[in-house]
Amino acid sequence: MPEQASASEDGVPGKRLHLVPDEVVEAGRMEAVRRYDILDTPPDGAFDRVAALAARLFDVPVATVTIVDEDRIWFKAAHGLDGVSEIGRDPGLCGSAVLRDDALVIPDTLLDDVACGNPLVTGALGVRFYAAAPIITADGHKLGTVNVLDTKPRSITSEQTATLTDLAAIVMDEMELRLSALRTVRQEQRVAEAERAAREQAERDKAAIASFASTLQRTLLPPALPTVPGLELACHYHAASVHDVGGDFYDVFPLPSGKWGLFLGDVCGKGAEAATITSLARYTLRASAHHTDDPVAVLEALNSALLADVWAGARYCTAFFATFAPDAAGGFTVELATGGHPPAYHLSPAAPVAGPAHTRVEAVHPKGGMLIGAFPHARFASTTLHLAPGQALLLYTDGLTEAHTSADTMLGDEGLTAFLTARPASCGAAQLIEDTVGLLDALPQGARDDVALLALSVPAPDQAAAATGAGSTAHTTAAPAGEEH
Amino acid sequence: MTDDIELALTATPGPAAIATVTGEIDLHTAPGLRARALELIDQGHHHLILDLSGVGFCDSAGLSALIGIWHGAQEAGGTLSLAAVPDRLMRMLTLTGVDSLLPHYPSTAEALNTHQGAPGAA
Numbered sequence: 001m002p003e004q005a006s007a008s009e010d011g012v013p014g015k016r017l018h019l020v021p022d023e024v025v026e027a028g029r030m031e032a033v034r035r036y037d038i039l040d041t042p043p044d045g046a047f048d049r050v051a052a053l054a055a056r057l058f059d060v061p062v063a064t065v066t067i068v069d070e071d072r073i074w075f076k077a078a079h080g081l082d083g084v085s086e087i088g089r090d091p092g093l094c095g096s097a098v099l100r101d102d103a104l105v106i107p108d109t110l111l112d113d114v115a116c117g118n119p120l121v122t123g124a125l126g127v128r129f130y131a132a133a134p135i136i137t138a139d140g141h142k143l144g145t146v147n148v149l150d151t152k153p154r155s156i157t158s159e160q161t162a163t164l165t166d167l168a169a170i171v172m173d174e175m176e177l178r179l180s181a182l183r184t185v186r187q188e189q190r191v192a193e194a195e196r197a198a199r200e201q202a203e204r205d206k207a208a209i210a211s212f213a214s215t216l217q218r219t220l221l222p223p224a225l226p227t228v229p230g231l232e233l234a235c236h237y238h239a240a241s242v243h244d245v246g247g248d249f250y251d252v253f254p255l256p257s258g259k260w261g262l263f264l265g266d267v268c269g270k271g272a273e274a275a276t277i278t279s280l281a282r283y284t285l286r287a288s289a290h291h292t293d294d295p296v297a298v299l300e301a302l303n304s305a306l307l308a309d310v311w312a313g314a315r316y317c318t319a320f321f322a323t324f325a326p327d328a329a330g331g332f333t334v335e336l337a338t339g340g341h342p343p344a345y346h347l348s349p350a351a352p353v354a355g356p357a358h359t360r361v362e363a364v365h366p367k368g369g370m371l372i373g374a375f376p377h378a379r380f381a382s383t384t385l386h387l388a389p390g391q392a393l394l395l396y397t398d399g400l401t402e403a404h405t406s407a408d409t410m411l412g413d414e415g416l417t418a419f420l421t422a423r424p425a426s427c428g429a430a431q432l433i434e435d436t437v438g439l440l441d442a443l444p445q446g447a448r449d450d451v452a453l454l455a456l457s458v459p460a461p462d463q464a465a466a467a468t469g470a471g472s473t474a475h476t477t478a479a480p481a482g483e484e485h
Numbered sequence: 486m487t488d489d490i491e492l493a494l495t496a497t498p499g500p501a502a503i504a505t506v507t508g509e510i511d512l513h514t515a516p517g518l519r520a521r522a523l524e525l526i527d528q529g530h531h532h533l534i535l536d537l538s539g540v541g542f543c544d545s546a547g548l549s550a551l552i553g554i555w556h557g558a559q560e561a562g563g564t565l566s567l568a569a570v571p572d573r574l575m576r577m578l579t580l581t582g583v584d585s586l587l588p589h590y591p592s593t594a595e596a597l598n599t600h601q602g603a604p605g606a607a
Contacts, residue, residue: 370582
């Protein structure tokens with residue numbers, strides 16, 4: 001069989017063509033070795049079985065499966081060679097067999113002029129018989145050998161040589177399977193890695209967007225209410241969603257005239273467009289109030305500003321604007337203008353009657369105040385009220401009255417009025433806000449929309465003495481991200 | 486809530502046109518209602534009377550649509566009137582002061598009377 005032909009069987013014993021690795025062939029071979037990524041991998045059952053099978057078939061003490069690296073011969077499987085994992089790439093045995101296209105059979109190494117100098121022959125092992133078949137890839141690269149060794153000379157039949165070649169082919173098949181499994185695993189790893197990276201990026205984006213929205217939301221709210229001597233102020237802001245920038249706004253600030261300015265409003269709509277209107281409304285109201293103390297004129301200025309905006313006619317808001325100042329009677333005079341906003345509530349202790357303390361509730365809703373930013377000639381209306389010691393004023397956005405008490409019933413003006421009436425009136429603004437938030441929290445679904453609450457109260461003389469000066473309270477809440485609807 | 490809203494021109498007596506709205510006016514249907522009403526105004530029906538007797542539900546999105554239609558009628562030199570306004574919408578119109586700009590009547594017949602009786606309406 002031509003493929004069994006080797007120099008020592010060519011009728012010239014001891015004279016064998018000494019093959020030297022060709023540089024280009026060797027570079028291609030090494031590339032193939034690396035492609036199969038098998039060097040220095042742990043023992044593997046399939047290769048071990050091939051080595052054991054070879055030893056049994058040939059009845060030899062040693063059989064190995066080797067992969068030939070640049071400068072060493074590494075044993076993928078070594079039957080009968082315990083503890084040896086690699087040897088040098090000396091010529092004569094595997095080092096020569098891997099350069100051939102066919103099997104190399106050396107019946108007696110001492111009679112082979114190259115093999116006789118190999119350390120396996122000259123060393124402790126004293127190899128006298130060697131036969132090897134190269135492991136050849138489909139594209140012709142020789143990765144290593146399947147070989148059998150004995151310590152005494154022997155000859156093998158051409159059938160046995162063919163068997164050795166078949167075993168080398170089985171090893172090659174095994175390595176192909178292994179490579180294709182490796183590729184699949186690597187592809188899966190790449191896909192998993194890409195998916196994980198995409199997931200992490202999405203998480204980071206989501207966090208960045210939520211952080212941006214909540215930052216924007218904070219810039220749209222006053223950081224804290226000022227301290228107004230003789231007045232207790234409290235507010236509450238609840239954002240229905242951390243992602244959606246709300247359209248509710250309020251502020252309390254001093255005016256050049258020595259009075260105080262106050263506003264609370266609600267832009268129709270949500271999201272970024274509503275936020276631009278919220279921002280515009282806040283700054284326009286503050287700026288206008290520095291030029292005039294007339295609350296109606298301030299709302300007119302806002303109406304003009306909204307109509308001049310790019311969203312003219314499509315975005316509008318409702319709002320209260322008020323000025324207030326201490327009066328001679330020990331309370332505060334409040335001049336309040338409305339632009340289509342739901343009524344405010346003026347709370348005072350009810351005339352003493354039998355039973356629990358309760359509150360007289362008066363809706364404050366100047367007639368004829370229109371939506372702000374919807375009509376060029378909108379009219380606004382104002383009223384003046386006196387906030388006496390012991391009295392309070394509650395302003396809110398419709399997220400409060402539109403909160404659902406059941407699947408299809410809203411709290412409404414009636415529900416809010418009933419709630420306020422049943423409360424003791426003597427409590428201050430902070431307690432009023434706290435109780436109102438409690439009312440919302442007790443509803444089965446809470447508030448679906450954004451809610452802004454702002455309360456003012458003039459402490460009764462006995463309270464004022466007890467509470468050395470009134471303060472202000474603010475709290476802001478946002479629904480957790482997971483609780484959107 | 487349904488995504489469908491109907492706006493049908495039902496009568497064109499004199500200078501006014503009566504359009505009947507059927508369905509629910511919410512965030513989803515309001516833009517369609519607004520677009521169709523503005524189309525009618527563009528077609529020359531400058532004095533539009535919206536019959537809202539067939540409207541089951543209307544929220545602030547509906548109010549926005551009505552304001553948009555009002556602007557369209559104004560630009561065309563016409564008017565917008567409402568007939569048979571549902572309770573919740575009426576409360577919103579009153580609360581926001583929009584009722585002072587949008588004439589509203591219990592029925593289309595009464596809306597029509599006002600139009601025909603108005604000086605210069607013919």
